Amino acid sequence: MSFSTVGVIGAGTMGHGIAHVCALAGQTVVLYDVDLPRVEAGLRKITSNLDKGVEKGKVSPADRDAALARIGITVHLRDLAGCDIVVEAVPEKLALKQGLFKELEGLLPPEAVFATNTSSLSVAGIASVLADPGRVIGAHFFNPVHIMTLLEIVVHEGTRGDVLARTQAWGAAIGKECITVKDFPGFATSRLGVCLGMEAIRMVEQGVASAEDIDKALVLGYRHPVGPLRLTDMVGLDVRLAIGEYLARELKNPAFEPPALMRQMVEEGKLGQKSGVGFYRWG
Numbered sequence: 001m002s003f004s005t006v007g008v009i010g011a012g013t014m015g016h017g018i019a020h021v022c023a024l025a026g027q028t029v030v031l032y033d034v035d036l037p038r039v040e041a042g043l044r045k046i047t048s049n050l051d052k053g054v055e056k057g058k059v060s061p062a063d064r065d066a067a068l069a070r071i072g073i074t075v076h077l078r079d080l081a082g083c084d085i086v087v088e089a090v091p092e093k094l095a096l097k098q099g100l101f102k103e104l105e106g107l108l109p110p111e112a113v114f115a116t117n118t119s120s121l122s123v124a125g126i127a128s129v130l131a132d133p134g135r136v137i138g139a140h141f142f143n144p145v146h147i148m149t150l151l152e153i154v155v156h157e158g159t160r161g162d163v164l165a166r167t168q169a170w171g172a173a174i175g176k177e178c179i180t181v182k183d184f185p186g187f188a189t190s191r192l193g194v195c196l197g198m199e200a201i202r203m204v205e206q207g208v209a210s211a212e213d214i215d216k217a218l219v220l221g222y223r224h225p226v227g228p229l230r231l232t233d234m235v236g237l238d239v240r241l242a243i244g245e246y247l248a249r250e251l252k253n254p255a256f257e258p259p260a261l262m263r264q265m266v267e268e269g270k271l272g273q274k275s276g277v278g279f280y281r282w283g
């Protein structure tokens with residue numbers, strides 16, 4: 001049995017996308033954020049993305065309207081009480097995620113699943129504050145959620161088998177290709193992606209080739225849709241630097257250590273796409 005009513009906590013970059021795919025797949029969605037302007041902004045983005053889907057002929061006008069009708073917005077956590085699953089997509093702060101789940105524990109029935117969209121925190125760590133950590137699982141979506149098909153499901157040691165099975169069924173029902181990964185630093189995606197990115201930066205530092213040619217090597221030689229340096233620019237050098245430091249420490253592996261060039265670029269404000277300059281010039 002999958003889920004029919006989904007609570008999404010946080011209507012930002014990831015939260016609005018998760019609400020979008022669930023509603024389009026026929027599920028009732030309750031989208032929650034701290035204030036009305038933010039939750040309304042999330043709903044506006046969903047509407048705009050669904051409109052684009054209609055323009056491109058990927059979504060019918062009737063499906064768009066039905067999806068939007070299935071989404072309720074709220075600024076009251078208690079409105080999530082009827083959900084079968086809640087997915088949190090709030091900022092990457094352990095205490096914030098723990099606090100929300102702790103509060104929800106008192107509101108939702110014991111069989112409801114608590115999923116976290118964390119991209120780097122320990123799922124077991126988030127679950128550790130609950131009376132029943134077994135209901136917690138990682139549901140790591142990718143940006144933009146309505147386009148990217150991967151769902152990385154992360155199980156910690158205590159995640160119950162039925163929680164995993166229901167989450168896998170749900171992932172398939174909302175059109176995602178699921179992989180199941182142990183709760184280990186970097187999961188599968190960040191660990192491989194960041195490792196490649198750090199090595200590519202070291203190659204620029206060593207003068208092996210230009211950023212453009214290193215990216216071309218992976219795009220044309222290995223069929224990567226985007227090269228590791230362009231991707232680092234898109235994610236943000238500061239964001240990747242923090243993840244690299246974390247993975248180097250947790251995995252005790254110097255391959256993740258951010259190269260000096262990366263640190264220098266971050267100090268100079270060359271953060272990639274968001275600042276206009278990184279390994280490429282943007283905008």
Ligand SMILES: NC(=O)c1ccc[n+]([C@@H]2O[C@H](COP(=O)([O-])OP(=O)(O)OC[C@H]3O[C@@H](n4cnc5c(N)ncnc54)[C@H](O)[C@@H]3O)[C@@H](O)[C@H]2O)c1
Binds near residue numbers: 038089119
């Ligand atoms: N952005 C990405 O590409 C990406 C990809 C995968 C996973 N993630 C993870 O998803 C999570 C959310 O990231 P994002 O990029 O969507 O962040 P974001 O900043 O775009 O959105 C976060 C939202 O959470 C809301 N929020 C803050 N405190 C809250 C609270 N107490 N209760 C409810 N809502 C609250 C904010 O108002 C905001 O709307 C993070 O854990 C991040 O690591 C992000």
